[in-house]
Structures are given as structure tokens and as C-alpha cells.
Amino acid sequence: MASTAKPSEGFRTQQDETLSGKQKGSLDLYIVRRLLGYITPFKGLIAGAVALTAGGAILGPLRPWLTRIAIDDYIARGDRHGLAMISLAMLAVVVLDGLKQYQATWLTGLIGQKAVFNLRMDIFRHLQRLPIRYFDRNPVGRLITRTTNDVEALDEMLSSGLITIVGDILQLVFIVVMMFASDWRLTFVVLSVLPLMIWSTIAFKNRVRQAFLDVRTHLARLNSFFQEHITGMKVVQLFGREEHEFRLHAGINADHRDANIRTVFYFSIYYPLIEFLSSVTAGLVVWYSASRLLKADLSVGVVVSFVQYIWLFFRPLQHLSDRFNVLQTAVTSSDRIFRLLEEPVEPEPTATGTQTPMRLNDRIVFDDVSFAYDGDNLVLRDISFEIRAGQTVAIVGATGSGKTTLINILSRFYPIRQGQVTIDGVDLAEIPGPALRRLIGVVMQEVVLFTGTVRENLCFGDPSITDERIREAARIVGADRFIAKLPGGYDYRLRENGSGLSAGQKQLIAFVRALLYNPDILVLDEATSSVDTETESLIEQATDRLMKHRTSIIIAHRLSTVQHADRIIVLHKGTIRETGTHQELLARRGLYHKLYLLQHPERSRVDG
Numbered sequence: 001m002a003s004t005a006k007p008s009e010g011f012r013t014q015q016d017e018t019l020s021g022k023q024k025g026s027l028d029l030y031i032v033r034r035l036l037g038y039i040t041p042f043k044g045l046i047a048g049a050v051a052l053t054a055g056g057a058i059l060g061p062l063r064p065w066l067t068r069i070a071i072d073d074y075i076a077r078g079d080r081h082g083l084a085m086i087s088l089a090m091l092a093v094v095v096l097d098g099l100k101q102y103q104a105t106w107l108t109g110l111i112g113q114k115a116v117f118n119l120r121m122d123i124f125r126h127l128q129r130l131p132i133r134y135f136d137r138n139p140v141g142r143l144i145t146r147t148t149n150d151v152e153a154l155d156e157m158l159s160s161g162l163i164t165i166v167g168d169i170l171q172l173v174f175i176v177v178m179m180f181a182s183d184w185r186l187t188f189v190v191l192s193v194l195p196l197m198i199w200s201t202i203a204f205k206n207r208v209r210q211a212f213l214d215v216r217t218h219l220a221r222l223n224s225f226f227q228e229h230i231t232g233m234k235v236v237q238l239f240g241r242e243e244h245e246f247r248l249h250a251g252i253n254a255d256h257r258d259a260n261i262r263t264v265f266y267f268s269i270y271y272p273l274i275e276f277l278s279s280v281t282a283g284l285v286v287w288y289s290a291s292r293l294l295k296a297d298l299s300v301g302v303v304v305s306f307v308q309y310i311w312l313f314f315r316p317l318q319h320l321s322d323r324f325n326v327l328q329t330a331v332t333s334s335d336r337i338f339r340l341l342e343e344p345v346e347p348e349p350t351a352t353g354t355q356t357p358m359r360l361n362d363r364i365v366f367d368d369v370s371f372a373y374d375g376d377n378l379v380l381r382d383i384s385f386e387i388r389a390g391q392t393v394a395i396v397g398a399t400g401s402g403k404t405t406l407i408n409i410l411s412r413f414y415p416i417r418q419g420q421v422t423i424d425g426v427d428l429a430e431i432p433g434p435a436l437r438r439l440i441g442v443v444m445q446e447v448v449l450f451t452g453t454v455r456e457n458l459c460f461g462d463p464s465i466t467d468e469r470i471r472e473a474a475r476i477v478g479a480d481r482f483i484a485k486l487p488g489g490y491d492y493r494l495r496e497n498g499s500g501l502s503a504g505q506k507q508l509i510a511f512v513r514a515l516l517y518n519p520d521i522l523v524l525d526e527a528t529s530s531v532d533t534e535t536e537s538l539i540e541q542a543t544d545r546l547m548k549h550r551t552s553i554i555i556a557h558r559l560s561t562v563q564h565a566d567r568i569i570v571l572h573k574g575t576i577r578e579t580g581t582h583q584e585l586l587a588r589r590g591l592y593h594k595l596y597l598l599q600h601p602e603r604s605r606v607d608g
């Protein structure tokens with residue numbers, strides 16, 4: 001089911017946080033069915049937990065029953081021996097009840113944890129297969145909320161909700177049966193309060209449900225906000241926006257607080273109300289019993305046991321509404337989780353077997369390609385060119401002209417709107433994913449590094465690469481010297497996204513990583529960040545070495561790096577403006593010439 005969120009809605013969108021368009025009833029059923037899929041693997045545990053809960057449900061109501069016997073049969077008659085025996089029986093019931101609770105809690109917790117583990121695995125697997133488009137649309141914070149809070153809500157339901165509800169309902173049934181068995185008229189006195197009780201519970205439930213929904217929505221926004229601002233703390237400080245962002249945060253935080261306060265408010269009314277109703281019922285029972293006691297129509301034991309039944313009877317009712325809240329929250333969370341799990345994954349081409357090029361033998365062809373990220377806003381228009389095996393092609397152009405987009409298309413991160421890209425005559429869309437990823441290696445404009453050692457980052461995805469090869473590659477790229485200076489060298493632990501390394505160093509690590517990956521087609525999206533002249537010449541050399549002996553596409557911001565390319569493609573606002581070699585393009589005195597002069601003002605006198 002496709003998400004209806006539009007990218008412009010940002011994290012302010014609420015649409016994605018609330019129940020989807022499905023009919024309420026069918027949605028609940030659907031969610032229950034999917035949830036069952038996660039707990040059925042633990043049938044044995046569930047059977048055990050249900051059996052314990054069912055068996056345990058009789059233990060609670062047994063106590064008032066024993067109390068009545070103790071009072072009427074033994075205390076009244078002064079039977080000390082009988083009283084001792086019944087006391088022992090009560091002790092046994094209490095111990096069994098404790099044991100049952102311990103076992104049931106343990107088993108349900110086990111089921112919850114195991115199911116949630118699998119669910120998280122599925123979420124991550126699915127996230128990995130989603131098209132990049134999906135991540136453009138969905139803020140990271142929201143996705144994190146899915147894997148943390150929403151999954152926790154499910155855990156809570158599985159480990160404390162579902163089975164306990166069965167236990168509570170069973171206990172209610174047992175209590176009613178036992179009350180009827182003791183005295184049917186008193187039972188009706190107790191049950192007379194029930195309509196009021198049910199009415200207030202339903203009223204409470206409806207209000208608190210909406211409040212819980214709001215809490216979840218605001219929590220997701222709060223998470224998004226934190227994620228964005230912690231990552232972007234530098235910019236906030238640089239622009240002195242602390243106060244402004246603080247106020248923004250205050251707003252989101254206050255919404256979250258208010259929604260929570262509303263839930264607290266409803267609970268603070270509901271609980272005392274139920275307590276009050278229980279007390280009134282107990283009073284009614286005693287009042288009603290008084291005349292019958294005097295007439296000896298009723299025994300003291302029955303009255304005492306009924307007062308106990310009342311407390312036992314109302315507590316599970318109270319719990320039930322609590323548990324329904326847990327269920328409700330879990331249903332909301334499940335809805336969102338399953339919607340994420342149903343986001344269509346990147347379709348795998350129906351491989352026709354032979355079409356799995358591992359090497360580029362002939363050429364890559366862009367044939368009249370047009371593309372838009374969203375809507376009709378074309379970012380690339382009628383792009384046609386070809387790259388022969390072994391050639392180096394450079395793409396240059398102003399910022400925003402569509403260079404990275406071209407690479408996004410070749411990497412199949414986004415589907416083409418119009419036209420076709422072929423590799424050795426095979427349509428890009430028909431090449432199986434793994435084959436395509438093996439064929440093309442991309443050094444991205446923004447280097448992404450993961451928490452872990454330098455070595456782990458260098459041989460990302462392939463632990464079989466030997467240390468010698470790593471060192472050799474680092475030497476070829478020229479990264480060996482700075483790595484040697486890091487504390488621990490190749491074992492130096494990088495922090496999140498390589499913070500602690502300079503932009504140039506990160507770039508070099510990305511180069512070594514690409515060299516070790518050793519793709520047949522290398523794509524290099526040069527970083528825009530400027531580095532010092534020494535690093536720059538190092539990167540230039542590294543680029544040359546990387547491109548040697550393979551088909552390369554290089555997106556360059558520094559025109560000095562592209563002069564030796566076999567062909568240069570000049571992009572302008574999403575269209576190809578000119579193509580040719582460095583010399584040809586200079587001679588043409590067009591856009592390339594202009595860009596060149598901008599970067600080499602000293603040449604304007606010589607050439608111009």
C-alpha cells in the first residue's frame with residue numbers, strides 16, 4: 001500500500017502517523033492476522049502461557065470461597081483443626097498463584113522478545129530493499145520511531161497484553177459463577193453496578209485512545225526533531241540559531257507533553273471512579289445483607305466473601321480497560337509498522353538468465369533519457385551519449401545541473417521517466433541488482449563512513465580482503481601515510497560518519513574502498529568541499545590511478561582533473577550543452593571555455 005505522504009510535508013505530516021484509509025474493522029483484522037504470523041512460531045510457549053493463565057484464573061476467586069468456608073463452617077463452630085486445614089489450603093493457593101504469575105510473566109515476556117526480535121529483523125531487511133525515493137520522502141526520525149517506539153508498543157502487547165486479557169476474562173467468569181453458587185440475590189446486587197461501570201469504561205477508552213494516538217504522533221515528531229538537530233548541531237551553533245531552534249523544540253515538546261497530560265487526566269478520573277463504584281457496591285451488599293443476616297437467611301461468611309469478590313471482580317475490569325489501551329496503541333503501531341513493511345521494494349528485474357554482465361565489453365548508452373524526481377519537474381532532458389569500454393568520460397556543469405542525478409540513474413537509484421540506458425545492449429532495468437552493483441562502483445559526492453575501524457570501512461562488504469591488499473590499495477591511492485599516523489593505524493576506530501577525519505581524508509578512504517571493490521566501471525562524483533593544495537594533488541593522483549585500466553565516469557568540479565578525459569560532457573540545466581575533448585571544447589569557446597576561464601583567470605589573456 002503506497003504511502004500518501006508528499007515530500008513537501010516534511011516531518012510535519014500527520015497523515016503517516018495515523019490510521020490508514022482501510023475500513024477500521026478490516027484493518028484491525030488484517031493487523032491481527034499479520035501479528036499472528038509473528039507469534040505462531042512460538043506455539044509451544046503460547047500454549048504453556050495460556051494454560052498457566054487459564055489455570056491461574058481460578059486461583060484468585062478460590063480465596064473468597066475458602067474464606068466463606070473458614071468463617072461459616074469452622075470459626076462459627078469453633079473447629080480448630082478444620083480452621084488449620086483451611087488455612088493451609090489458603091496458603092497453598094497463595095503460593096500457587098505466585099508461582100503461576102512468575103511462570104506466566106516469564107513465558108509471555110519470552111514470546112514478546114522473540115517475536116519483536118524477528119519483527120525488527122524484518123523491518124531492517126525491508127528498509128535495505130526500499131528504493132532511495134522512499135528515504136527522500138521519510139524523515140529519519142520517523143523511521144527510527146518505527147523501529148523503537150512502535151516495536152516496543154507491540155512488545156508490550158505481546159508480553160503483557162494479549163494473554164493476560166484471556167486470564168482476566170476467565171477470572172471474571174469464574175467469579176460470577178462462584179458468586180451465583182454462593183447467593184444469587186447478592187450476585188444481582190453486585191452486577192447491578194455493571195452498566196454504569198461499562199459505560200464509564202467505554203467513555204474513558206474512547207477519549208484516551210485519541211490521546212494515545214496524539215502522543216505517538218508527537219513522539220515521532222520529537223524524534224525527528226532531535227535526530228535532525230543533533231546531526232546538524234554545528235550549523236545551529238554557527239548561525240547562532242540556538243534560541244530559535246529552542247523555541248521550535250519547545251513547541252513540539254509542549255504538544256507531546258499536553259497529549260501525555262491528557263492521558264494522565266483521563267486515568268486520574270477513571271481509576272478513582274472505579275474505586276468509588278467498588279466501594280459503593282460493597283456498601284450496597286452489606287446494607288442489603290443486614291436484614292437477611294438478622295433473619296439468619298444469610299451467613300456472615302457469604303457476606304465477607306462477597307466483599308472480597310467485589311474487589312476481585314472490579315480489579316480485572318479496570319485492568320481490562322488498561323489492556324485494551326495497550327492493544328489500541330499496539331494496533332496503531334502495528335498499522336504503521338506493517339505499512340512500512342508493505343512499502344513496495346525495488347522491483348528485481350525478471351532476469352532472463354544470460355543478461356548478467358560482469359564486465360563492460362562494449363559500451364554504455366544513454367538514449368534520449370529524461371528524468372524528474374517528482375512531478376513534472378524535469379531534472380534531466382533528452383540526454384543521449386555513449387561511453388565505450390575503457391574510456392574515461394568527464395561530466396562537468398554548474399551546481400544543480402544534474403550531474404549527480406545522471407549517476408543516480410546509472411546506479412538505478414531512481415527509475416527513468418523516458419528513454420533508455422543500456423549496458424552492452426542490455427536495458428539497465430533488466431540487469432539483476434547484484435550484477436549491476438558488482439559492475440559499477442561509485443565514489444559518492446558525500447563520503448559515507450560507518451562506525452568501526454578504518455580497515456572495516458575500507459573492505460566494506462567483503463571481509464575476505466587480505467591486509468596486504470588493503471595496504472597495497474592504500475599505497476596506490478596515497479592514503480597510507482595519513483592512515484599510518486592515526487592512533488592504531490588501520491585499527492583506528494572511526495566514529496559515526498567518520499567525524500574526526502578531514503574531508504580530504506574521508507575522500508581518500510572512499511577511494512581505497514573503491515579500488516578494493518575493483519569494479520569494471522568506476523564512477524567518481526568529486527566532492528565539492530575544497531581541500532588544501534597538497535591533499536588536492538594527492539586526490540588528483542589517486543583519481544588517475546583509480547581510473548587506470550577501466551571505464552570511468554568522473555564528475556569533476558575542478559576542471560584540472562578532467563583535461564585528460566577522452567570526452568567531456570558539459571551539462572547545463574539538465575541538458576547536454578556540448579561534448580568533446582578539452583582542446584575541442586576550449587576551441588569552441590562555449591560554456592566549457594567560460595567555466596575554464598572562471599577557474600583559471602590567468603589564462604584569459606593567453607586564450608582570449
Ligand SMILES: Nc1ncnc2c1ncn2[C@@H]1O[C@H](COP(=O)(O)OP(=O)(O)OP(=O)(O)O)[C@@H](O)[C@H]1O
Binds near residue numbers: 379400403405406445
Ligand atoms: N532527491 C532529490 N529529490 C528531488 N530533487 C532532487 C533530488 N536530488 C537532487 N534534486 C534536484 O535535481 C537537480 C540536480 O541535482 P544534482 O544533484 O544532480 O546536481 P549536481 O549537478 O550534482 O550539482 P552539484 O554540482 O552541486 O553536485 C537540482 O535542482 C536538485 O534540486
Ligand SMILES: [Mg+2]
Binds near residue numbers: 405
Ligand atoms: Mg552533485
